Each structure stands twice: as structure tokens, then as C-alpha cells.
Amino acid sequence: MHSKRTLPSTTHLVLIPSYNSGAKVYETVAQARVHWNPVWVVVDGSTDGTAAVLQDMAARDAGLRVIVLPKNQGKGAAVLYGLDQAAQQGYTHVLCMDSDGQHPANLIEAFMHCSQATPAAMVLGVPVFDASAPALRVWGRKISNWWANLETLWAGIGDSLYGFRVYPVDPLRSVMRGQRWMRRFDFDPEAAVRLCWRGVPPINLPAPVKYLQAHEGGVSHFNYRRDNLLLTWMHIRLMVGFVLRLPMLLMRALGRRSSLGK
Template sequence: MPDVSRTHLVLIPSYNTGERLFSTVEAARAQWNPVWVVIDGSTDGTGERLQTMAASDPGLRVSILRDNQGKGAAVLHGLREAQAAGFTHVLTMDSDGQHPADLIPAFMQASQDRPETMVLGRPVFDASAPLLRVRGRRVSNSWTQLETLFAGIGDSLYGFRVYPLADLKSVMEAQPWMRRFDFDTEAVVRLAWRGVKPVNIDAPVKYLTAEEGGVSHFRYGRDNVLLTWMHTRLVIEFVFRLPGLLWRRLRGAPPFQP
């Protein structure tokens, strides 16, 4: 059983993930303590079953939101509870089995070594990755590089990451976005603007088939419209930030500010 961390926790948002949620949580618990799960209005009964598991596992905590609010909203709920409990960093991972639980200790160690940074997974794809998703990711990454003036973010969408809790909570509470599928990308852009530097670590990602218990709530039309709107907003804001950003770089000061 891993030792209890008082500063870093694993945070897993989940919406109707089915049986795959339980193997994801078990894999995370085998690597880290504590693990918190936020059930985002699921209707598949997983929340109640996971609460039963948590009753006999002090390293597992489950929060259930009555209504589905989106991944970012579920993460923000967890951030508020984690900060109230005294934690300083959270590792977010998806509940559908795509992320490598065995790398949790390495990511946490990287964060503990440099707590002022955000530790970002840089996905290594295998043959299971849909080509359309991979190509779309390249487009999002290109926009993110521009929006952050090439701050070194290895990937804008891979949600296996360790965030400084106070910084992430602050940028989320300062504006109404980042509540759904736009969370992962906007989080790294706004944290870069805040001066949080990225540390990139390669990590495999696996797209599970339905036969393997894979569940995806990504919708190409709806979510690509959401991402396009997000990048439009970020580029406009970046243009307004650009003069100050360049001036600060010329002075040798940290390039970004809140």
C-alpha cells in the first residue's frame, strides 16, 4: 500500500464510465494514496458502487454531483475540496482507462522536485489511436504554441497531468469557461500566461474498443465547435497580452503574468 501523501492527490472525474471506472480506480490506488473521484452526474450506478468501495478504503474518497456539469466543473469541485483539505497539487487522469496509472509515481515525483511547475503528459500513440483524433490534436497543439508564445507545452489535450492546485483553481474561478471538454487545453494556456512552466513527460495513451470496455463521450461536431470557440477567445486575449508579454521578455522578467 503506498504511503499517504499530504500534498499530492490523484483526482479522477467520471461520467457514465461503467465497469472501466473500477479498474481505473484500482490501478490508481495501487500506485498512489489518496485517490479522489468526482462522479459528474452519472446515471449508471457507478457512484454508489464506488462509495461502497470507499467505505472500506481510507485512501479513496468519492464525491457525487447530482447533475452532469462537465469534466472541468468536476475537476473544479475536486480542487475546492482538495484545497480545503490542505493539498497543494492534483494529478488529473481520465476514468476510462486511457491513461497509464503506473506512471503516477514518476509524475508525482517530478512535481515534488519542481512544485512550481505543471507536469504534463506528452502522449505516445499506438495503433489504437483514431487518425482523425491525432490530426485534430496537432491543430490544437499548433494554436496552443502560438497562444503561449512557444512556452514549451508538449501537448494541449492529454489530461494526464499534475497541476499546482492554487494556480489552477485561481484561473478557473476567474472566468466562466473551462468547464467541459475545453478544460485541458485552456488550463495549460492560462497557467502558462500565469507564469507556470511546463515539464513534459512522455506517456502512452490507449484508445480502448467497446469490447474492451472503452467509453468515449467525445463528439466530433459538438466538441470541435467548442474547441474552435475556445481557441478564438484565447487568440483574441493573447493579442491584447502580446505587447506586455514581449516587453517583459525584453526586460528579462518572467514572460507571463496573471
Template sequence: MPSTRASSTHLVLIPSYNPGEKVDETVRGAREQWNPVWVVVDGSTDGSAARLVKMAETDPGLRVIVLPDNRGKGSAILAGLDEAAKLGFTHVLTMDSDGQHPAALIRTFMETSMAAPEAMILGRPRFDASAPQLRVQGRRISNGWANLETLWMGIGDSLYGFRVYPVAPLAAVMRSQMFMRRFDFDPEAVVRLCWRGVRPINLDAPVRYFRPEEGGVSHFHYGRDNALLTWMHARLLIGFLIRLPLLIARRLKTR
């Protein structure tokens, strides 16, 4: 049964691009746990936008924002952030539309955020046998760089997109530069928010990778996206070196 009590501060924000039929299950699962739930359809061409709009017609706790063309995950989230800010929401929980993230933990993450509204609540993935080992091992590289770039402020995982963000600092970070608009959104968001002093809180959360015959859809491209991450970490490393005295002072102050 969909959650009916609407929060005025926290919402679930789901960016979605050609997710296949898994998005229907994802949205239903999210609505069972929380109200409101927003989906930002990022120029999908697989018919999912029409299905979601139809779902929203009979569910006042669901809102669907349809972007006319594919702009990337970060851009879709920014569109949702801007609209959320206009309506007075202070926090968003982001989750993928493909069923990999645990809707059952939405309430736990939201309650943790409400108890520490100044923090960002980061999912720390727990992989099962479905996880491609190349991606599991590869993310350790990105995590290592992210921890270095923040002087080990406590980022448990830089790539897992099941998170609760404070709206105002995240929107400010994104508006301050032109990056973070595609696959580079998740790791760059946590690094830059750490630089702004937003404290990370890590909570364990399972992640499941679905095979194509199970309806799984992946838009990850090893060459293109790893090149994007490499360029991102190069930029962040320069930013880290510029901020190093401030970061050291902050770390010494919190000891």
C-alpha cells in the first residue's frame, strides 16, 4: 500500500533514462515507503515516461517530470533539486530507477537524515554474487581517490547513488561549475560536499545487479565512463591541492 503521509522536507528523487519495465517496480517500491516520490525522466525513448505519467494520474504522492532530451544523471537530479527548492523541500534521497537500490531502506535513510539534517547520508554497498567483479574491483580505485581528495573525511563509497543529500549545498555546488552532469555526478558530489563541510554518515545497503533476462538495463560503458571518471579525479585533485591547507586545518580542528 503506498505511503500516504506526505513529508514537507524530504522527498525521493529518481532520475530515469530508458530503464525498461524495472522502473515500474522501483517506483511502486519507493511509494510504499515514502511520500512524495518524484521521477525525473531524462529524455527516455523506451515508453517508460508514458507509463509513469499514467501512474501519477492516480497517485497524488507521485510526480513525474519529463525532460525533452537526455542530459545525463546529474542534470536530471539538478532539475529535480531546483523544483524541490522552489517548494521548500530541504533534502532529497536519490536512487536509481533500475531496481538495483533497496527501496525497503528509504525510511531508515530518511530518519537518519532527519536526525542529522546537516549531514549527507551515504549508502555503503553490500554486493551479492550478481555484482560484476570488474566493477566491484574498479570502484575501489575511485573510492581511493575520493578519500584522498577529502583527507579521509569518511566517504564509505563514492559511486553508490542511494543517498540523502541536503538540497541547498548540493544545488550550490552544482551551480558553481559546469561538471557533475553525467556519470561523474555521484563521486564528484560527495567530494565537493565534503569540501564544503557537509559531514558524511554511512549506512550499509545491498545492491543487486539484474541480468538482461531479468529485465536488467545498464547504460555504463567501460571506456567512456572510466575516461570521464579519470578526468573528474584529475580536476578534483587540482581542487584538493588548492584547498589542502583549509582541509588540514579543518581535520585538525575536528580531532
């Protein structure tokens, strides 16, 4: 495996949480390595045998690190573990991407360069859907996006659910360590909202998303009932936080409008 980037970044890394993604994770990791160095994979208690193969890949590639967690804890928990490890090694930003092949590895460099130019911001992917996108999922995310923008007084979250993003490490760790949620499917939308509350501005960049079919190696752990209930409970919590923070958010929104008017 050879990366176009022979010199590793000392500030930005790619972080890929993985849980029973099947063989597609090998392709995802290989493509990520073509476009960035270093790449870390956090195997979240997978039982499909992928951990051993990924560790073998890492043994042959100095730009790849594989962390294996003993049991499944959820996407957010896996990301948080990676964030803690990244902070210990002095990294300031991570680009999170899914392991199932839905996210565009060829855009890693563009997102990283945007983050390097604006390190105080989070760089959020805004999905560009093709015909493979299930209509129910597309409409569902529109609802979640509306709530996320209400909860931040339209601070600029282009998409609340798309997981292809660059986060500043310290603010995200602080947000996650400050409460017990954001450990599973609720991680992506809650991270965007709570980081906005902390004053981390969003920058939105378009990125394609492809929903792979089973014959293409696609694996989905999304459960409509369980995960939609989780998102509903998340937005209830966030609305409570929104009301408590409303004076601060109003002042910040007025400040944005004032700066745009100059």
C-alpha cells in the first residue's frame, strides 16, 4: 500500500470507526491512505474477523494505526476513544468518515486543507445524493436538519447527519466528556449542534454519498425504529439546552448579522 502523502501530518488525521463493516472496510481504509497520512481505524468490538486483517494491513503500513476495542460501544464512543488517543499524541483535528464505503475518500485532502486554513471551525460534509439514496432516509434527514438548525438559530449547519467531517479535537472532547450522550447513532447531529453552541463555526462543503446495496458489499446497522427514537430523544434534550442557551444564541446571531451587514 502506497500513499500519495509520504510525509504524515502532525496535526490532522483520518479517524474511521468500524463495526462489522465486512470486507468493504479494507477498500475504505486503502483509499483513505492514498489521500492522507496518518489514518487510524477504531474497530468497535467487531465480530466479523475484520480486526485481524486490518491489523495485518497496519503491520505493513506505518501510516495506518488500528485500535481494537474489546466490545461494541457505539460509533460516538469509538470516536471519543480515538479522540483521546489523538489528543495524547498532539493531534488537533480529526476527519471522521464511515467504514462502509459511503464517503468520498478522494475529498479527504480538500476537507483537510479547508480545516488547516480555518482551524477554529468544523468542516461539515453536505451530502449530494444519487439514485441509490432511500427516499425515507432523505426525508428523515430533512426533518433532523430542520431541528438542528432551529436548535442553533440557523448558525449554518448544512447537514446534521452526514458523518464525513473534520472536527477540532479539544472542543469535541470537551463536549462529549461533559455529558453521557453522543455515544451511538446520535453522535453526528449532537456533535454539530453542541459545537455550534460552543462557538465553533461550521463550514459546509458538498460531498457525494452512495448507499451501497448488499451485492456491492454494503452493510447498514441503521434500525429505523430504534435509531429514530434515539434521534427523537436527542432533539428533546437539545431543545431543552436550546431554551437554556437562547439569550446567548440570540446575541451571537445578532453579532453574525451585524458582521454580515458591514
